[in-house]
Amino acid sequence: PLRFKHSERSVVFADLTRDEYVQVQEYMLKQKDLHISTSQLSKPSENFLFLIDLSLPKKAEVLAYLDKNGAPPRREATVVVFYGAKGYIKEYVVGPLPDPTDHRDVTMERYKKSELPITARTVTIGEYALLFQFFETEVMYKLGTLLKESFNVDKDKSLDMFEQMPRGLQSGDRKTWVSFFRDMSGLYIHPVGFEVLVNHKSLNASEWTVEGVYYNGRYFESVEQLKHQYDAGAVDKIRYKESPDYGSLKVRTKPLQTGPQLFYAQGKRYSVSKNHVVYLDWSFAFGLSSLTGMRVFDVKFRDERIIYELSVQEAMSVYGSVTPGMMLTKFLDSSIGIGRFAHELVRGVDCPHEATFVDTYRYIDAPAPIRFRNSICIFEHNMGQPLRRHFADFFHNSFGGMVNSALVFRTITAIGNYDYMWDFIFYQTGAVEAKVHATGYISSSYMVKDAQKHGHQVADKVLGNIHTHFINFKVDLDVQGVKNYFQTKDMNFVNVSVPWKPDRYAMVPQLVENQVKTEKDAALRYNSKIPRYLHIASNKTNRWGHQRSYRLQVYSFAGDHLPESEAEEAAMSWARYKVAITKHKDLEQTSSSLYSQNNMWEPAVDFSKYIEDNENIENEDLVAWVTAGFLHIPHAEDIPNTVTVGNGGGVLLRPHNYFDEDPSIHSADAVYFSPG
Amino acid sequence: PLRFKHSERSVVFADLTRDEYVQVQEYMLKQKDLHISTSQLSKPSENFLFLIDLSLPKKAEVLAYLDKNGAPPRREATVVVFYGAKGYIKEYVVGPLPDPTDHRDVTMERYKKSELPITARTVTIGEYALLFQFFETEVMYKLGTLLKESFNVDKDKSLDMFEQMPRGLQSGDRKTWVSFFRDMSGLYIHPVGFEVLVNHKSLNASEWTVEGVYYNGRYFESVEQLKHQYDAGAVDKIRYKESPDYGSLKVRTKPLQTGPQLFYAQGKRYSVSKNHVVYLDWSFAFGLSSLTGMRVFDVKFRDERIIYELSVQEAMSVYGSVTPGMMLTKFLDSSIGIGRFAHELVRGVDCPHEATFVDTYRYIDAPAPIRFRNSICIFEHNMGQPLRRHFADFFHNSFGGMVNSALVFRTITAIGNYDYMWDFIFYQTGAVEAKVHATGYISSSYMVKDAQKHGHQVADKVLGNIHTHFINFKVDLDVQGVKNYFQTKDMNFVNVSVPWKPDRYAMVPQLVENQVKTEKDAALRYNSKIPRYLHIASNKTNRWGHQRSYRLQVYSFAGDHLPESEAEEAAMSWARYKVAITKHKDLEQTSSSLYSQNNMWEPAVDFSKYIEDNENIENEDLVAWVTAGFLHIPHAEDIPNTVTVGNGGGVLLRPHNYFDEDPSIHSADAVYFSPG
C-alpha cells in the first residue's frame, strides 16, 4: 500500500527513450547541409554525431508545469557534433520530442563561444581505431625485437594500452602519453615500463607522429632512436619474466556457506513506475545523464518538494609519478562520460537479490542508442541499526524505537580502471544522503628510480601511485519554495560570570549564527575554517519560530587540491570548495563539461566563474555544489582491487527545524513497549 | 564450518562470573576491620562496597600465557569502597579468583595518592534516596502552593529530577543543581523552569542545605525567599498549563507492511563461546566493563594478533545555557558507568532478529551481582553494497566482486537521557571499525530571556541546548608484535621540470612520510593540521619491502573542546587530541576514571599526564587514544528522539601494507564471471 501516487509529470526529467534517440539521429541526418556521419568508425576528419542526451527544460517552466498546471515544457535533446571537416565542435538543441522539427545552435548560449575547438573533443571509438593502427605500424612493428625480449610480444601476444590525460601542456595540444600494460586481467596494475607520446592533433591520422618514447626509465626522442640504441646495446634492457596473475578476480575459495541476505517478507514498500519512485513518505523522479551520471529531481517528502535536483557532476583525480604518463595525469571523468559507463549491476554483489533493476538507454559515441540492462538498482535496505531508540529505566520504564530501513538508489560506473559506486539514500527522518565509494583497480606505473617518492610498491616492479579523488555533487535544495537563504551555525566559548557566584567566570558554549550574503562569501574553501553547520533555509518558520532549513553535512577525506597557479586548475575549480552556493541559473547546469578534459587550460566551463560575479544570494533560488573525496596512497591491499570500506565521501542533507518534530515518529516501523 | 577454533585462554579477559562477584563480595565482608556495607541503601556515612569489576591482568603476563605457554595470570577483581565513615575512597585488588584469599590496596599505585577524596565518589542509590527525601521535606513540602499553581503538583502528581554535573566550582565541592521536569515520558524534554542547588557535601544528610533556587529565570537565595516573594506577588509566576505528550515514543501509526529483514539461509558463519567470537578469518575475546563499557581483546585475523585491546573509554558532553543547571554542565559518563547501563537489546530494532545475544553480569552500586539479559548482540550483516568489484569492458570482458558482509559487535548504553550505540565491526578486508551513534532524548532547559543564545526552541517553552559530544576509544594495536612505530603519511605538491619539455614546470603530488619520535609530537590536537594518514607500523616488512602497518582513519564532526584555561578541562584532557599515541603501560589503563566527574578540578586521571613525560615511542608498545564526536545544535527534529543518522563518529583501522594483497580475495563470498 503506497502512501503517495506516482506522478505522470516526472517524465519531464526522463532520459530520452530509444525511439526519441532514433528520431533525433534521423532528424540530424536529414540536415544535409551539416554533412553528419553516425558511423562508429567515423574519422576525426568527418562530422561525427557524438552525443544525444536529454536537454533539461528550464526550471521555471518545469515548476509551472508541476505546481501550477502550466503547459508541459517543450521536450528537447542536446546534440553534440564533432565537426572534423570544419575543425570545431557545436552543440544543438533539437525538438520538440517526439518527432523533432527544428534545431538550434546553443554553443554560444551555453559556452560564450560560437564554436568550441575540435581539439577539446573526447577521443571517439573512431579515433581509437586509428590510434591502435598507428601504434601497430609506427611503434610495435618497428620494435619487434625489443617487444619480444622485453615483453614477450609476438603474433599471439600483445600489450594493452592505457592513456593518460590531459593530452599535452597547453590549449590546442592533443599529445597523449600512452602507457603499455601486460595483456592480463587488471591490466592497470601490470605496467611494463614502456610509454609512448603520440601527437594526434591533426584531423588527418596520416600526420600523426610519435614525439617521445619512454623505456625502462629513459627518454628517447623517437621509436627509431630507441630501436637504434637498443640494438646497439646502449639501453638497459627489461628482460621478460612471466608475471603471476595477481590482477585476477577469479574465485580462489569454494563457497562454504552463504552470508546474510535481505528479504521482503511482505513485499516491497516502494514502487518504480517509468522514471518515478515512491517510497513511504518519499517520491522522486530520476535519470541518468551519459556525461554526468545519475540524478534525481523533484524529491518530495510528504508531497512537499525538498530537492529540485540532486546530481553527480564530476569525478576527478590528480596523480603523481616520475613516469611521463602519470606525472601530469588529471582525469575528469565526465568528459569521457560517467553515466556512459553505468553497466549492468550484479545481483547479490552490487545490489541485493531483491532489488528492483532498471534499464537505461544511451546514445554516445555509437551508431544507435544502446540499452544498458539493469544499470540502475533501487532497494530498501535494513541498515542493521536503530534509526532512533530510547530505553528508560528512570521514573518511566519503557522502550521505544525503530530500525533504520532506508531506500537506496544506486548506479556503479566502471570508467577504465576505477568503479565508482554512487548512492542516493532516502531515510525515514526526511534526510537524503549522496555518497560515492571507489573500488576497482588502481592506476599504477613501472618501478623506476625515485618512483617511491610518489607511492608504494604493490607488486613486482609495480608502483601504486599517490592520487586524489574529488567528487562534485549538485544539490539544488528548494526549501519551501525556491526563495532561500544560506546560513551557517557553529559554536564558540564565551566567558560568563556565574550568576550565583558572580566573581567566578566560566567558558560556556554559545550558538553562533550567520546569514551569508554573497556568492563569494558562500564559497567555502577546503583549506579554510568552515562553520560546522551549513543550511539552506527558508524564511518560512516552523512551529517554534525557527527558519525551516536543510543542513548539508559533508564527510570527506580529501587531499590537497591542485594549486591555482596551474593552468589545468581552471577545469576543476569546483574542487577548491567543500561547499559553494550559487544563485540558480539554467545556464549553469553543470560544474564541469564534456570539453574540460581535453582543453583543461581553457575549459568550456570554469566553475569559479559562476561565483566571480558575486551575486547576492539572499532570498534567491540557491544551488549548493558539494565536493567530497579522499587522498589515496595505494598499498598492497589495493591489489587486486581497492575496497569500498573507508574509500568514499558524500553529503547528508538533514532537516533542521524544517519539521516541528522528527517525522519518523509517524513511521509504521516504530516499536514501543512498557511493562504491564 | 569455522575456520579457526575458539580459544579457551580468552577467559583471561572475561568479566567476572556471578559466582566470582559473590566470592569477592563475601571476601570483602569477611574483612571485619574494614566495616564494609553492601546494602543498597547504605548512607554516605557508611563504608560502601560500590564496585566489583575484573582487574585486567598485566599485558606481559597475558602475552606470555597466550603466546608462550606461560602460566595463566592470576585472576583478580578490582574493588572500590567508598569509606564514608573515614572520609575517603580506596581501590583494592582482590584475588586469586575463584576463592580469593588476599586483597591489596592499589590506590597509591593507580592514582599516586594513598586515598581519593570521598567527595569524588559517584552518587549512589543510597545517597539518591536521601536526596529525594531531602527535596521532599526541604523543597517540595515548603512550596506547596507554588508547585500546585505552577506545575500542578499535588499528592498524586510530582515532578521528576535530573541533576547536572560537575557538582560545584572547585575540588571538594559537592553542590548539585537539580532541574525539575514534568513527570512524563521523555522527561528530559519537559523542563519546567525550576531548579534547586543542593549542597550535599556532608556525609551526614541532616547537614545538607539548599544554597540557591532558580524559578522562571530568577535566582533566590533559599526556598524560603522564593516562597516569601511568591506569596507576596513579587515573582513573575509560571502558570500551569497541560502539556502535550510530545516526548512519547508510543506508536502512532499501525504497522502496514514489515520492512526488509536479514536472514541466514545457511546458518550463522560466526560462533560465540563464552567470551570468545570466531568469524571467518577473525577471532577475538570480549568483555564489558561496568565503567568504561564494551571492549575486545586479542583480536586476530588469520590467527595473527592485530589488536590487543580495543575499548570504549569515555563519553563526554559540554553544554551551554543561561539556566544554572546546564550552564556549566560537563558530563563524563564513565564516572556513572557506561557499561553499567548496557541494558537488554530489542530484537528487530536494536539488532536484527537473527543476532546472537549475550547476557552480562555486573556488580555496581548494588547489593548483589545483577544479570543483564541480552545486553550484547553479535551478528553478521549484509551491508547492502559490494566490498569490492570491477567490471571490465576494455580488452577483458569480465566481472569480479563480492558483497560486503561484516560482523557487528554491539552494545547500547542508555545513560539518563542519551542512548549511545557502540559498534565494533569486523570486515573481510582485515579492517576493524569502532563507532558510536547517539540517540535518545536531548537535554533541554526552560525558555527564559536570552535562552536562544545557546540553542533552538524545540517545544513550547523548551530550549534544546547546544552541546558537544566527545568519545574516546583506546586502540592498542600490536602490529606483528608489540614493538611498533607511529608513522604519518600525506601528500604535497612539488614543482618539477617536465622531463620531455624541461623548460616547463608542473606541480606534482608527492608522498610525504614521517616517523614520529616522541609522545608529545604524537599528540595530534584537534585544532592543528594533522597528516591525513596515521599508522601504527612494525619494522617487519611485507612482500614489497614496506613496513607492515595499520592505518587509523578517524571520522568526526567534533565541536570545540573546552579551553584548557578551565580547571575542569583536566578531567577531559584526552579530548584535546584527535589521536594521541602513548607508550603502553599497565598503569595507564584508561584515559578517564570513575572519580573524574565529581572531582573534575583534580581528577584521579588526567590523560595529558601520560604524555607529559614525552617518552620515546620508537620500537615500543604503542597505544592510540582516539577521540571522535560531533557538535550538536538541537533542532525540532530532535523531538522526541535524536536520530542516529549523521550523529556519530568513529575510527576505522585498516591494513596498509600489512598484507601482500587484499585478504578478501580469498573470501568464499567472491563472485566472478566472464562471457563464454
Ligand SMILES: [Ca+2]
Ligand atoms: Ca553567480
Ligand SMILES: [Ca+2]
Ligand atoms: Ca534551490
Ligand SMILES: [Ca+2]
Ligand atoms: Ca608517557
Ligand SMILES: [Ca+2]
Ligand atoms: Ca600496542
Ligand SMILES: [Cu+2]
Ligand atoms: Cu584511488
Ligand SMILES: [Cu+2]
Ligand atoms: Cu547531543
